[in-house]
Amino acid sequence: MQVWRSIDDVSSLLRTGLAWTCYSDCDYGITSTLRCGFLIFQVQPAGKRLMTASRAAGKERAVYLKDYRPPDYRIDHVHLGFSMDEESTQVHARLDVVGNGVSLGRPLVLDGRELDLKSIALDGRRLNPRKDYRVDAEHLTIPRVPGRFTLEIETEIHPRNNTTLMGLYVSGGNFCTQCEAEGFRKITYFLDRPDVMARYTTTIVADKLRYPVLLSNGNPVERVDLGDGRHRATWVDPHPKPSYLFALVAGDLACVEDQFVTRSGRPVLLHMYVQHHNADKCGHAMASLKKAMQWDECVFGREYDLDIYQIVAVDDFNMGAMENKGLNVFNSVYVLARPDTATDADYQAIERVIAHEYFHNWSGNRVTCRDWFQLSLKEGFTVFRDQEFGADATSRGVARVQDVNVLRTHQFREDAGPMAHPVRPESYVEINNFYTTTVYNKGAEVVRMLKELIGADGFRRGADLYFERHDGQAVTTDDFVKSMEDANGVNLSQFRLWYSQAGTPQVHIGRAYDARSGIYILHVRQTCPSTPGQPRKEPFHIPLAIALLDDEGRELPVRLMGEHSGVVGTRVLQLRQTEETFVCVSVLQEPVPSLLRGFSAPVRLQSDLSDSERCFLLGRDGDPFSRWEAGQQLAAGLILNLATQSRKQSTQPLNPQFVDAFRATLRSNDLDKAMIAQVLTLPSESYLADLMVPVDPQALHDARVSVLRSLAQTLRDDLLAVYRDNVGRGGYSVDPESVGRRSLKNLCLSYLMELDDPEVRAMCVGQFQRGDNMTDVMAALRALANNDCHERRDALAAFHKKWQGEPLVLDKWFALQATSRLPQTLAEVKALTRHPAFTLKNPNRVRALIGSFCTGNPARFHDRSGSGYAFLADQALKIDRLNPQVAARLVGVLSLWRKYEARRQALMKRQLERILAAPALSRDVHEIASKSLGSAGAKGKGRGGVRRRSRRRS
Ligand code: 0A1
Ligand code: ZN
Numbered sequence: 001m002q003v004w005r006s007i008d009d010v011s012s013l014l015r016t017g018l019a020w021t022c023y024s025d026c027d028y029g030i031t032s033t034l035r036c037g038f039l040i041f042q043v044q045p046a047g048k049r050l051m052t053a054s055r056a057a058g059k060e061r062a063v064y065l066k067d068y069r070p071p072d073y074r075i076d077h078v079h080l081g082f083s084m085d086e087e088s089t090q091v092h093a094r095l096d097v098v099g100n101g102v103s104l105g106r107p108l109v110l111d112g113r114e115l116d117l118k119s120i121a122l123d124g125r126r127l128n129p130r131k132d133y134r135v136d137a138e139h140l141t142i143p144r145v146p147g148r149f150t151l152e153i154e155t156e157i158h159p160r161n162n163t164t165l166m167g168l169y170v171s172g173g174n175f176c177t178q179c180e181a182e183g184f185r186k187i188t189y190f191l192d193r194p195d196v197m198a199r200y201t202t203t204i205v206a207d208k209l210r211y212p213v214l215l216s217n218g219n220p221v222e223r224v225d226l227g228d229g230r231h232r233a234t235w236v237d238p239h240p241k242p243s244y245l246f247a248l249v250a251g252d253l254a255c256v257e258d259q260f261v262t263r264s265g266r267p268v269l270l271h272m273y274v275q276h277h278n279a280d281k282c283g284h285a286m287a288s289l290k291k292a293m294q295w296d297e298c299v300f301g302r303e304y305d306l307d308i309y310q311i312v313a314v315d316d317f318n319m320g321a322m323e324n325k326g327l328n329v330f331n332s333v334y335v336l337a338r339p340d341t342a343t344d345a346d347y348q349a350i351e352r353v354i355a356h357e358y359f360h361n362w363s364g365n366r367v368t369c370r371d372w373f374q375l376s377l378k379e380g381f382t383v384f385r386d387q388e389f390g391a392d393a394t395s396r397g398v399a400r401v402q403d404v405n406v407l408r409t410h411q412f413r414e415d416a417g418p419m420a421h422p423v424r425p426e427s428y429v430e431i432n433n434f435y436t437t438t439v440y441n442k443g444a445e446v447v448r449m450l451k452e453l454i455g456a457d458g459f460r461r462g463a464d465l466y467f468e469r470h471d472g473q474a475v476t477t478d479d480f481v482k483s484m485e486d487a488n489g490v491n492l493s494q495f496r497l498w499y500s501q502a503g504t505p506q507v508h509i510g511r512a513y514d515a516r517s518g519i520y521i522l523h524v525r526q527t528c529p530s531t532p533g534q535p536r537k538e539p540f541h542i543p544l545a546i547a548l549l550d551d552e553g554r555e556l557p558v559r560l561m562g563e564h565s566g567v568v569g570t571r572v573l574q575l576r577q578t579e580e581t582f583v584c585v586s587v588l589q590e591p592v593p594s595l596l597r598g599f600s601a602p603v604r605l606q607s608d609l610s611d612s613e614r615c616f617l618l619g620r621d622g623d624p625f626s627r628w629e630a631g632q633q634l635a636a637g638l639i640l641n642l643a644t645q646s647r648k649q650s651t652q653p654l655n656p657q658f659v660d661a662f663r664a665t666l667r668s669n670d671l672d673k674a675m676i677a678q679v680l681t682l683p684s685e686s687y688l689a690d691l692m693v694p695v696d697p698q699a700l701h702d703a704r705v706s707v708l709r710s711l712a713q714t715l716r717d718d719l720l721a722v723y724r725d726n727v728g729r730g731g732y733s734v735d736p737e738s739v740g741r742r743s744l745k746n747l748c749l750s751y752l753m754e755l756d757d758p759e760v761r762a763m764c765v766g767q768f769q770r771g772d773n774m775t776d777v778m779a780a781l782r783a784l785a786n787n788d789c790h791e792r793r794d795a796l797a798a799f800h801k802k803w804q805g806e807p808l809v810l811d812k813w814f815a816l817q818a819t820s821r822l823p824q825t826l827a828e829v830k831a832l833t834r835h836p837a838f839t840l841k842n843p844n845r846v847r848a849l850i851g852s853f854c855t856g857n858p859a860r861f862h863d864r865s866g867s868g869y870a871f872l873a874d875q876a877l878k879i880d881r882l883n884p885q886v887a888a889r890l891v892g893v894l895s896l897w898r899k900y901e902a903r904r905q906a907l908m909k910r911q912l913e914r915i916l917a918a919p920a921l922s923r924d925v926h927e928i929a930s931k932s933l934g935s936a937g938a939k940g941k942g943r944g945g946v947r948r949r950s951r952r953r954s
Contacts, residue, residue, distance in 0.1 A: 060429050060923060060926060060927065060946055061429070062427045062428065062429050063372075063427060063428055063429075063431075064426065064427045065371070065373040065424070065425070065426050065427065066426070068370070068371050068373070070100065070195065071100065071191055071193065071195060071196050072099065072100060072102070072103035072106045072108070073097050073098065073099055073100060073103055073108055073145075073191060073196075074097070074098050074100055074191075074196060074197075074198075075095050075096065075097055075098075075190070075191055075196055075198040076096045076097075076098060076198060076199065077094075077095070077096040077198060077199050077200075077201070078093065078094070078095055078096075078190075078198045078199070078200045078201070079093070079094040079200075079201045079202075079203075080092070080093055080094075080188070080200065080201070080202045080203070080246075081093075081202075081203045081205070082202070082203070082204045082205065082206075082248060082250075083205045083206075084175055084204060084205065084206035084207070084211060084250050086159055086160040086170055086175075087158065087160055088156050088157070088158060089156070089157050089158075089159055089168060089175075090118075090154065090155075090156055091154070091155045091156070091157060091187055091188050092152070092153075092154050093151075093152070093153045093154075093155075093188040093189070093190070094150060094151070094152050095150065095151045095152075095153070095190070095198075096148075096150055097145070097148070097149055097150070097151055098147070098148045099145075099146075099147045099148065103147075104147065107141050107142060107143045107144075107145075108141070108142045108145045108151075109139050109140075109141050110139060110140045110141075110142075110189035110190055110191060110192075111138065111139060111182070111185040111189065111190060111191065111192040111193075112135075112138070112139065112140050112155075112185050112186075112188070112189035112190070113137070113138055113185050113186050114157070114167075114186055115155040115156075115157060115185075115186070115187075115188065115189065116155060116156040116157070117135060117140065117153070117154075117155055117189070118154040118155060118156055119152075119153075119154045120132075120133060120140070120151070120152070120153050120154070121151070121152040122142070122145065122149055122150070122151055122152075123146075123149050123150055124150075124152075127142070138185075140153075140189045153188055153189050155187075155188050155189065157186065157187060159175060162186075163841055163882040163883055164882075164883055164884065164885070165178055165316055165317065165318050165843070165883060165885075166178050166179075166182075166183040166186055166318070166885070167179070167183045167184070167185075167186025167187050168186070168187055168248065169316070171314040171315055171316035171317070172251075172275060172314065172315050172316070173210075173251065173252070174211075174249065174250065174251025174252065174253065174314070175206075175211070175248065175249060175250040175251060176247075176248070176249045176251075176312065176314050176329055177246065177247050177248045177249070177324075177329070178317070178318065178322060178329065179243060179244045179245070179246050179247070179324070180244040180245070180322060181244055181372055181375075181431045181432060181435075182244075182431060183244070184243035184244060184246055185243075187246075190243050191243075192243050192244075193242070193243075193371065194242040194243075194244055194368055194369045194370065194371065194372070194474050195242070195369075195370045195371065195474040196242060196243070197240040197241055197242050197368070197472070197474060198240055198241070198243075199236075199237065199238065199239075199240050200216075200217060200218065200235075200236075200237045200241065200246060201234065201235070201236050201237075202216035202217070202218075202234070202235045202236075202237075202246075202248060203232060203233070203234045203235075204216065204232065204233050204234075204235075204248060204250055205226065205230055205231070205232045206230060206231065206250045207229060207230055208225065208229055208230060208231040209229070210252060211250040211251055211252065212231075212252055213249065213250065213251055213252065213253045213255070213273060214231070214232075214233035214249075214250050215233075215235070215247075215248065215249040215250070215273070215310060215312065215327055216233075216235035216237075216246075216247060216248050216249075216327060217235060217237040217241070217245065217246060217247055217324060217325040217326045217327050218235050218236050218237025218238060218239070218306060218325065218326055219235065219236060219237075219238070219306055219307050219308060219326075220233065220234070220235055220308070221234050221235065221236050222234040237306075237325055237326065238306075239305065239306075239325060239365070239366070239472075240472060241325050241365060241368070242368055242369075242474065245323070245324050245325045245365055245368075246324065247322070247324030247325075247327040247328075247329060249273065249312045249327065249329070251273075252276075253273040253274060253275065253276070253312070254273065254274055254275065254276045254278070254279040255271050255272070255273050256271070256272040256273075256274065256279055256282040256286060257269065257270065257271055257272075258270040258272075258286050258289075258290070260289075260290050260293050260294075260304070260309075262293075262297065262303045262304055263297045263303060264303060266303075266304075266307075267307075268293075268304050268306070268307060268308065268309055269307060269308040269309070270286065270289060270290070270308075270309050271308060271309070271310045271311070272285060272286055272289075272310075272311045272312075272313070272335065273310065273311070273312040273313065274312075274313045274332070274335065274336065275313075278313070278332070278336050280338060281335075281336035281337055281338045281341065281342075282335065282336070283337075284337045284342075284347055284350055284351070284734070285311070285334075285335045285336075285337070285350050285354050288350060288351040288354040288355060289309070289311070289354050289355075289358060291351070291355075291393065292351075292354060292355035292358045292359065292389060293358060295355070295389050295392065296358070296359060296362070296385075299388065299389075299392075300362070300385070300460070300463060301460075301464065302359075302361075302362045302467070304361060305361070305366070306325075306326045308326060309326060309328075309358075310326060310327045310328065311328045311329075311330055311335065311354075311357075312327065312328070312329050312330065313330045313331075313332040313334075313335040313336060314329060314330070314331070314332060315331075315332050315807055315842065315844070316841070316842055316843065316844075317329070317330070317331035317332075317843065317844075318843055318883070318885050318886060319331065319435065320333075320334055320353050320356075321334050321353050321354075321356070321357050322357070323356075323357045323358075323360035323361070323364055323365060325361070325365050328357045328358075330353070330357070331844065332807075332808065333346070333349075333808055333811075333844060334349060334350050334353040334354065335350065335354075336808060337350055339732040339772070339773045339774065340772070340773060340774055341774055341803075341806055341808065341809050342774055342808075343773075343774045343775040343778050344734060344739045344742060344743065344775045345775075346774070347734045347739075348390070348394070348739075351390070351393060352386050352389070352390050353386075355385075355386045355389045355390075356382055356383065356385075356386040359382050359385040359386060359389070360378060360382050362467060363378055363381045363382045363385060364378035364379075364382060366467070366471050366472065367466065367467060367470045367471060367472075367473060367475060368473075368474045368475075369474060369475070369476075370474045370475055370476050372428070372431045372434070373424055373425055373426070373428075374424065374475070374476050374477055375431075375434060375435070375439050376423045376424060376439045376440070376443030376446075376477060376499070377475065377476065377477045377479075377480055379435075379439055379440045379443055380423060380439065380440065380442070380443020380444050380445075380446055380447055380477075381443070381444075381447050381480070383440050383441060383443065383444035384443075384444040384447040384448055387399065387403050387444060387448075390403075393736075394674070394736045394739075395624075395672055395674055395675060395736055395740075396624075397624025397625060397628075397675050398624075398672075398674045398675050398678055398740075400598060400599065400624070400625050401624070401625060401628045401675075401678045402678075403441075403444075404599045404625065405684075405687070406437070406441060407437070407441045407442065407445065407602060408687055408690070409684060409686050409687045409690070410437040410441070410686075411437040411438055411441045411442050411504075411602070412504050412604070412690055413686075413689075413690050413896060414436060414437055414438055415438060415442070415502060415503055415504045415531070416503075416504065416529070416690070416896075416899075417895050417896045417898075417899070417932075418532060418895055418898075418931050418932050418933075418934060419436075419892065419895050419928070419931055419932070420438075420502045420503060420531040420532055421434070421436070421438060421502050421531075421532075422438075422499060422500050422501055422502045422534075423438060423439060423442055423443045423446055423477070423498060423499045424477050424499040424500060425439075426500075426533070428927075429923060429926075429927040430884075430888070430922075430923045430924045430927050432884075432885045432888070432924055433888055433924055433927055433928060438502070442602055445601070445602040446498045446499065446602075449495075449498070449542075449543050449600070449601055449602075450462070450481070450484055450492075450495070452543035452545065452572055452600050452601075453490075453492075453495070453541075453543050453572070453574065454484060454488050454490060458484075458487065458488040458490075459484070461487040461488060462483050462484035462485075462486075462487040462488060463483075464487070465483040465486060465487040466479070466480055466483035466484075469483060470483075477499050478496065478499075481495065481496055481499075492541070494538075494539075494540070494541040494576060495540075495541040497537075497538055497540055497541070498540060498541075501528065501534060501537050501538065501540070502531040502532075502534055503528045503529050503530070503531040503534070503537060504528070504529075504602065504603060504604055505526050505527065505528045505537075505540050505542065505601075505603045505604070506526065506527050506528070506529075506603065506604045506605075506606060507524060507525070507526050507542065507544065507575070507596075507601075507603045507604070507605050507606070508524070508525045508526075508527075508606045508607075509522055509523070509524050509593075509595060509605065509606070509607045509608075510522075510523040510525075510607075510608065511523070511593060511607075511608070513587065513590045513591075515589075515590065518585060518586050518587050518588055519583060519584070519585055519587065520548065520583075520584040520587040520590075520591065521581060521582070521583055521584070522546070522573075522581070522582045522584070522593070523579070523580075523581050524544065524573075524575055524579070524580050524581070524582065525578065525579045525580075526539055526540065526542065526575060526577075526578060526579075526603075527578070528540070532931075539575075539576065539577055539578045540575070541574065541575070541576050542574070542575040542576075542601045542603060543572045543573075543574060543575075543600045543601055544572065544573045544574075544575055544595070544596060544600060544601065545570050545571070545572050545573075545596065545597040545598055545600035546558070546570070546571055546573060546593060546594060546595050546596075546597060547569060547570050547571065547593075547594040547597060547622075547623065548584070548587065548591035548592075548593055548594070549591055549592045549593070549594055549616075549617075549620065549621065549622075550589055550591060551589065551592075552620070553616070553619075553620030553621065553622065555568055555569050555570075555622065556568075556587065556588075556589075556591055557586070558571040558584055559584060559585055559586055560582060560583065560584060560585070561583040561584075561585050566586065570597050570598075570623065572600065592609075592613050592616055592617065593607075593609075594617060594621050594622075594623055594626045595607055595609075595626070596626070596629075597623040597625065597626050598623060598625045598626075599625055599629075609633075611634060611637070611655065611657065611658070612657060614630040614631075614633055614634050615630070615634065615657050615658065615660075615661045617629075617630035618630040618631045618634065618661045618665065618679070619661055619664055619665070624671070624675055627671075627679065628675070628678055628679050631661070631662075631665070631679045631680075632683050634658055634661070635658075635682050635683055635707065636683045636687075636688060636691060638654065638655065638658065638707055639682070639683070639688055639700065639703045639704050639707055640688065640691060640692060640700075640703070641703075642702075642703035642706060642707065643688075643692065643696065643699040643700045643702070643703035644692075644699070653710065654707065654710045654711065654714065659711070659714055659715070662680065662711060662715065663715055663718055665679050665680060666680060666715065666718055666719070666722055667718065667722075672736075672737075672740050673726070673737075673740035673741050673743065673744040674736065674739060674740030674743050674744070675740075676740075676744055677740070677743040677744045677746075677747045680747055681747060682704060682707060682708060685697065685700050685701055685704060685858045685859065686855075686858060688700050688704065689858065689899070693899070694899060694900055694901040694902075694905075695899050695900050695901065696900075696901050697858040697859055697861075697862035697900075697904075698859055698862070698864070700858070700859075701821070701858065701859035705754070705821075708751060708754045709754045709755070711751060712751040712752055712754040712755050713755065715751070716752070716755065719748040719751050719752050720748070720752065722744060722745070722748050723745050723748040723749055723752065723763075726741045726742070726744050726745035726748075727745060728741065728742065728745075728772075728773075728776070731772075732772060732773040742773075742775050742776065742779075746775070746776065746779035749763075749764060749767065749779055749780065749783060750779070750782070750783055752764075753783035753784075753786070753787065761784075761787075761789065761791060764780045764783050764784060764791075765780070765784070765791050765795070767779070767780040768780035768781055768784065768795050774809070774812075777799075778812060778816070780795075781795055781796070781799060781816060782816055782819075784796075785816050785817060785819075785820045785822075786820055786821050786822065787822075788822055796813070796816075796817065799813055800813055804837065807842075807844070807845075808844070810837055811844050811845060811847075811848035812848070814832060814835075814838070814845065814848040814849040814852070815848040815849070815852040815856070817829070817832060817849075818832075818848070818849050818850075818852040818853035818856070818857060819852050819853070819856045819857045820857070820860075821857070821859060821860065823860075825853070825857065825860045826853070826860055826863065826867055826868060826871060829849060829850070829853045829871070830871065832849055833849065833850075833875075840875075840878055840879050840882055840883075841882055841883070843883065843886045846875075846879060846886055846890075847886075850871075850872070850875050850890065851889075851890065853868070853871075854868070854871075854872050854890060854893045855893055861893075862900070862904055864903065864904070866904070866907030866908075866910075866911075869894065869907050869908050869910075869911040870911060872890060872891075872893060872894065872911065873894075873911040873912075873914055873915050875890065876890045876891050876915060876925065877915060877918050880918075880921060880922050880924075880925050881920075884922030884923070884924035884925060885924055887922065887924065887925050888922070888924035888925045888927070888928045891912075891915060891925050891928045891929055891932075892928050892932075894908050894911060894912050894915075894929075894932060895928065895931070895932035897909050897912065897932065909933070912929050912932050912933050913933065915929045916929045916930060916933065921946055922946070923946055926946050
């Protein structure tokens with residue numbers, strides 16, 4: 001045992017280079033324990049607070065799917081009492097616990113972290129800490145309990161010091177909670193796992209003036225003035241739920257009210273709580289909520305099930321929003337919008353996220369996950385549902401293109417790197433690291449493929465059966481697929497590989513045509529690269545949607561050998577083997593194949609289509625996705641070619657066929673404007689990086705800018721004309737037609753601003769100054785921010801002056817500077833970290849400045865000097881002390897280091913090693929850094945150690 005008596009002594013411990021961790025805020029005597037391979041040091045600083053440091057034994061524990069066991073105990077009822085205080089909140093929990101039969105004689109092990117345990121009583125008898133129970137950093141263990149009993153636990157927690165934003169914390173002077181995935185254990189000791197579902201009653205006592213609003217899950221049942229300046233509210237949630245869906249809010253907030261009447265005629269109160277000055281920014285979120293409620297009734301037959309639906313917007317939030325039963329907590333960026341403060345993209349994101357959280361009420365809350373390996377059960381399905389909602393609300397083609405873009409830019413890269421994991425992962429060290437684009441977006445694609453394979457009606461039958469069969473249960477992705485099978489009498493056993501195998505399959509398609517016999521052959525081969533822990537893969541069951549087009553672009557009937565008649569339009573081929581041949585008969589002319597229509601499966605497609613066939617598809621394909629895809633492939637080919645050529649060759653003129661197709665699309669009458677803007681947007685540098693081996697971000701950036709400039713020069717007059725045609729008349733509206741018009745106009749502006757043309761710049765400044773909506777203002781400011789001119793400085797200063805009091809708009813100002821392509825950007829970003837409005841404690845601000853620079857500005861972040869990487873590591877290490885989740889996401893940016901050319905590889909690797917060697921690293925960052933470096937599992941390496949949670953004892 002070793003005892004340090006001051007903070008300085010702890011610093012000397014740090015300098016020894018030992019793996020260590022320090023915990024603050026514990027208040028019991030000095031002891032030492034050797035337990036679970038961790039030597040616990042407790043350190044008494046000068047004041048009365050005590051600190052605990054632990055030396056990690058070198059290994060982080062992983063959790064495995066194969067180890068899943070049902071819980072030994074269930075908890076039927078939970079009565080929670082909170083006495084709110086920012087410094088020390090008292091939590092009283094009364095749990096009705098029942099053994100599950102086989103549990104007889106097994107200890108009750110509750111989860112708990114960073115809790116001050118005050119007392120514990122079993123069936124009214126106070127337990128003795130010396131003989132009745134044990135407490136360590138993560139658990140409270142009661143070795144002997146009866147088959148059915150009531151446990152009363154009193155704990156004290158410290159919301160003001162909680163910078164992790166998990167559990168109970170303070171944001172903008174108000175209390176709120178975040179319990180998914182494992183935050184509830186920071187509120188009280190509990191069986192904090194999703195397969196323990198209980199009914200909750202919550203009583204909150206708080207100062208009446210400071211916290212007039214007291215909210216929790218379910219329906220309100222009582223509100224009492226306690227006469228001493230405090231008041232009390234009680235909420236009862238009649239639906240059994242896992243602890244991750246618990247929520248509490250206490251604060252001084254404005255309430256925007258509305259109502260929705262369900263299709264069975266039940267009125268539901270809709271309450272949106274925001275800071276008072278934001279009450280005028282809730283209209284769009286409220287309208288979106290009502291739209292989502294109606295859509296879920298029509299499309300999935302799902303009705304809301306409480307008397308009230310509440311949404312609270314907070315400024316400090318790790319993610320987008322949280323679907324707590326009846327009391328959603330939202331990052332304010334997904335609630336607040338006014339035409340002058342939010343862009344069209346913000347409006348759209350709000351609609352989607354509001355709908356997403358609402359849809360969780362069935363896909364997630366009524367039917368929940370058995371364990372966290374099943375996360376995609378709720379997330380994949382709910383993303384699919386919000387995607388479909390978005391497609392119905394706007395334009396199906398545009399929505400699909402946007403969703404595919406997200407998938408290919410982020411998920412494909414994740415799947416090709418060291419963090420690749422299946423949609424249903426097999427193990428994790430820190431579950432917060434598994435809220436990934438694979439679980440969410442690829443998970444949604446898997447659900448979409450089910451629909452492709454069994455058809456819309458069959459899919460609805462399967463969803464109905466799933467909800468009915470599993471209502472009130474905690475289940476698995478396998479149960480979801482089983483419902484689809486049972487409702488449709490199909491066998492999806494091979495399809496299940498999509499849940500268990502990581503990696504993006506590659507589908508190679510070759511073709512042959514014999515004019516004499518009218519036979520057209522598609523030869524299809526699928527492969528899947530190895531991923532960590534999965535060197536070999538079985539073939540997937542893949543829906544491949546295709547059409548065959550004649551020379552006018554009309555769809556020919558597709559009739560496979562042996563069939564009596566053909567299918568006109570899109571035909572879904574089902575791939576099951578490594579190699580397959582599909583023989584189409586009665587094909588009267590050589591067709592142009594339209595392949596992977598609608599992106600029917602999350603695969604990389606390789607075909608031998610020529611550039612002129614792609615130009616044909618770009619102009620003629622009736623499937624909007626395929627049309628867009630043809631343009632993207634053409635542009636990507638062009639840019640990648642340039643990026644790998646020598647400087648001299650890179651000034652070559654553009655392929656005239658491509659330019660013609662581009663011009664024709666710009667002027668097209670048969671595509672809506674939003675779609676035209678999508679088609680004419682060149683693939684992003686991040687997407688292109690996924691296609692280049694090894695990646696040279698600067699070369700990619702230069703090549704992309706060169707294509708932009710050439711197009712702008714060649715099509716200047718067309719772009720100007722389309723810009724002018726689409727300048728808004730009348731007031732601002734977010735209907736799809738107006739949004740499309742603005743997106744096309746602003747795309748033209750961004751091309752034109754590539755020309756160093758005073759007339760265009762004046763036009764851009766005019767749009768910035770006179771724009772009556774944030775979409776137009778931001779589009780102009782973004783273009784100016786990329787150009788080194790005096791208009792840039794003036795515009796940025798004016799924007800700051802106008803919006804410094806609006807945090808969400810100020811985030812845009814930070815992000816815009818962080819993504820500027822100008823060479824001095826990193827220096828500016830560093831200076832902005834010292835701006836009075838910058839803080840590492842607010843995740844939105846961190847994402848706006850640091851996140852945007854590291855992920856949204858590849859050319860500057862990947863500067864050959866490695867300065868961007870060092871900056872990331874510096875910031876991540878600082879953030880890790882406050883908020884490990886946010887830090888881990890940032891460190892994840894370095895995980896793809898092996899994809900870059902040798903010099904950058906070495907520089908990125910060095911920063912990962914530096915991070916891993918840092919003392920007191922969180923489990924979150926440790927897992928990402930160690931897996932990125934390829935250390936098996938997430939073992940403690942180097943001199944660093946892993947931060948552990950503190951022990952508490954009454
Ligand atoms: N379930 C939420 C996402 C979410 C996950 C974790 C959080 O805190 C660590 C917060 C939100 C959703 O999918 O909307
Ligand atoms: Zn979700």
